[in-house]
Amino acid sequence: MDDARLLLYAGLFAVLMLLLATLFNILGEYSRNRYAQQFAHWLRLRLLRRIVARPYGDFLQQHSGVLVKKVVDDVRSFVNDIFLPLLDSMARLTIILLLVATLFLVHPWIALGAAGGLTLYYLGIFRLLSGRRRLVSEQLKIANRGTYLHAQQLLGGIKPIKVHRAEEPFIGKFAIHSGQLAKYTPWQPIYANVPRHLIEPLAFGGLVLAVLICAARGQNISAILPNLGVIALAGYRLLPAVQLLYGQFTQIGTTLHALDEVYDEFLVAEKDEALDRGSSDGFFPQPPRLTWERAIIVENLGFCYPGTARPVIQNLNLVIPKNTSLGIVGQTGCGKSTLVDLLLGLHVPSSGRILIDDTPLGPGNRRAWRGGIGYVPQDIFLIDDTIAANVAFGVPEKEIDANALRRAAGAAQILDFIEKETPVGWQTLVGERGVRLSGGQRQRIGLARALYHQPDLLILDEATSALDNATEAEVMRAIDNLQGKITMIVIAHRTRTVEKCDARLEMRTLRRQSVPLLPSTSANRILRSSVSQT
Ligand SMILES: Nc1ncnc2c1ncn2[C@@H]1O[C@H](COP(=O)(O)OP(=O)(O)OP(=O)(O)O)[C@@H](O)[C@H]1O
Numbered sequence: 001m002d003d004a005r006l007l008l009y010a011g012l013f014a015v016l017m018l019l020l021a022t023l024f025n026i027l028g029e030y031s032r033n034r035y036a037q038q039f040a041h042w043l044r045l046r047l048l049r050r051i052v053a054r055p056y057g058d059f060l061q062q063h064s065g066v067l068v069k070k071v072v073d074d075v076r077s078f079v080n081d082i083f084l085p086l087l088d089s090m091a092r093l094t095i096i097l098l099l100v101a102t103l104f105l106v107h108p109w110i111a112l113g114a115a116g117g118l119t120l121y122y123l124g125i126f127r128l129l130s131g132r133r134r135l136v137s138e139q140l141k142i143a144n145r146g147t148y149l150h151a152q153q154l155l156g157g158i159k160p161i162k163v164h165r166a167e168e169p170f171i172g173k174f175a176i177h178s179g180q181l182a183k184y185t186p187w188q189p190i191y192a193n194v195p196r197h198l199i200e201p202l203a204f205g206g207l208v209l210a211v212l213i214c215a216a217r218g219q220n221i222s223a224i225l226p227n228l229g230v231i232a233l234a235g236y237r238l239l240p241a242v243q244l245l246y247g248q249f250t251q252i253g254t255t256l257h258a259l260d261e262v263y264d265e266f267l268v269a270e271k272d273e274a275l276d277r278g279s280s281d282g283f284f285p286q287p288p289r290l291t292w293e294r295a296i297i298v299e300n301l302g303f304c305y306p307g308t309a310r311p312v313i314q315n316l317n318l319v320i321p322k323n324t325s326l327g328i329v330g331q332t333g334c335g336k337s338t339l340v341d342l343l344l345g346l347h348v349p350s351s352g353r354i355l356i357d358d359t360p361l362g363p364g365n366r367r368a369w370r371g372g373i374g375y376v377p378q379d380i381f382l383i384d385d386t387i388a389a390n391v392a393f394g395v396p397e398k399e400i401d402a403n404a405l406r407r408a409a410g411a412a413q414i415l416d417f418i419e420k421e422t423p424v425g426w427q428t429l430v431g432e433r434g435v436r437l438s439g440g441q442r443q444r445i446g447l448a449r450a451l452y453h454q455p456d457l458l459i460l461d462e463a464t465s466a467l468d469n470a471t472e473a474e475v476m477r478a479i480d481n482l483q484g485k486i487t488m489i490v491i492a493h494r495t496r497t498v499e500k501c502d503a504r505l506e507m508r509t510l511r512r513q514s515v516p517l518l519p520s521t522s523a524n525r526i527l528r529s530s531v532s533q534t
Contacts (some may be wrong), residue, residue, distance in 0.1 A: 327498025
């Protein structure tokens with residue numbers, strides 16, 4: 001084989017090797033990123049399940065924007081700015097150890113000196129800046145929360161904000177946090193790169209100084225040149241690797257707030273009592289609905305919201321026989337919706353209990369209990385989807401029963417509107433929170449949703465308040481048709497809305513806790529008497 005051919009083969013082999021190395025690099029990078037993103041997906045889901053499994057009361061304490069940020073932004077930040085750099089650091093550390101080991105074989109003292117010097121230098125600067133890094137991390141945590149919270153508040157409440165011409169104050173609140181983000185984020189790369197900026201002149205100056213000292217001592221410079229060459233080569237190979245490792249640790253340090261946010265959520269959810277039992281593993285079973293024959297019995301029920309000293313309900317006793325209706329009236333703020341939330345198993349009573357026949361309502365059976373309840377709240381929550389999806393709420397699209405939809409919509413007096421007045425009938429999109437519907441239409445869709453699953457117990461919390469007199473009369477007629485067939489609890493401000501109910505409970509606002517509440521003349525008795533009247 002002549003020289004030219006040998007050269008050609010060698011060249012081709014070298015190019016092939018380079019291509020292979022590039023391919024491995026690309027594959028390695030893809031696998032690493034894929035692994036990290038799969039981990040992020042797993043973490044997001046797990047975190048979301050944990051959050052959703054928390055008791056309803058917890059959601060009254062925390063803004064949903066902050067929870068959304070945890071699931072979306074903090075997990076992304078944790079994986080991209082902590083987890084991936086940690087993975088990289090392992091690889092980087094291996095390279096550094098290999099370089100030092102190679103150098104050790106060539107020149108042990110120089111290897112030890114370089115390793116020791118660099119370690120001391122980087123550790124020193126890392127420690128020196130630790131306070132600043134913590135501060136930046138803390139400020140970024142607050143600013144991140146603030147931007148999410150205020151953006152959500154501004155865009156979620158756009159109607160009243162426009163009407164009250166309050167755009168600027170709301171944008172101003174957002175701007176404060178956004179400004180903090182802009183102020184503290186640029187420090188992240190600065191802290192990461194400070195040692196690099198310093199070490200280059202330091203290292204070069206050190207080499208020059210070594211040469212000058214040798215020259216001053218009259219040593220032969222050419223004798224130390226090989227050593228200096230080894231030092232320069234070590235520095236040339238080692239420095240970028242050490243610098244990258246340092247940069248990654250610094251990035252981790254300034255993003256620790258994301259880890260805090262994710263970790264805190266797991267800590268809260270880890271506490272057994274903080275989880276909705278039955279979904280404590282983060283999965284939500286769908287047990288068959290609870291069957292009951294006789295009555296819902298409320299025994300000495302008391303409830304006080306967490307963090308408040310004043311009970312909203314105290315010593316309440318009540319029997320709601322199956323297939324009867326109970327009307328609840330009372331002045332605003334007296335606890336009607338709270339009582340309903342207790343009956344729905346959303347709050348845990350502070351005292352007393354609720355029995356379904358003889359079974360106390362509790363963590364073990366509340367999902368089964370809710371399976372048989374149709375509930376129409378004061379504010380109907382509509383998803384940005386079709387009318388069909390909103391009525392069948394939570395039923396997968398393919399499993400939606402068209403007959404059940406029509407039956408429920410008919411009873412809620414909304415069938416004609418859906419089928420004759422909307423552009424594409426059941427497939428019409430309602431817009432974010434149902435903005436394309438009137439208040440009355442939203443309420444009737446809410447009622448249809450409650451009736452879709454043919455509940456055993458129908459709870460209407462001011463369900464007809466947004467309807468005009470004629471429509472309310474129509475809806476009430478439909479509801480009255482259910483009298484005697486299912487159990488109903490009807491909350492209303494207007495007494496005439498509940499006049500056809502079998503029993504009526506008049507609730508009153510409780511006074512201060514120190515005053516003995518509900519003696520024989522208070523709401524309990526009114527309730528008992530009104531129930532026993534029927
Ligand atoms: N999450 C909460 N934390 C603390 N207190 C609360 C909470 N929710 C409601 N309250 C208080 O509990 C009391 C009862 O509220 P609830 O909503 O049950 O009244 P309501 O009778 O349904 O009123 P309305 O007729 O106006 O709907 C009120 O004084 C209210 O301020």
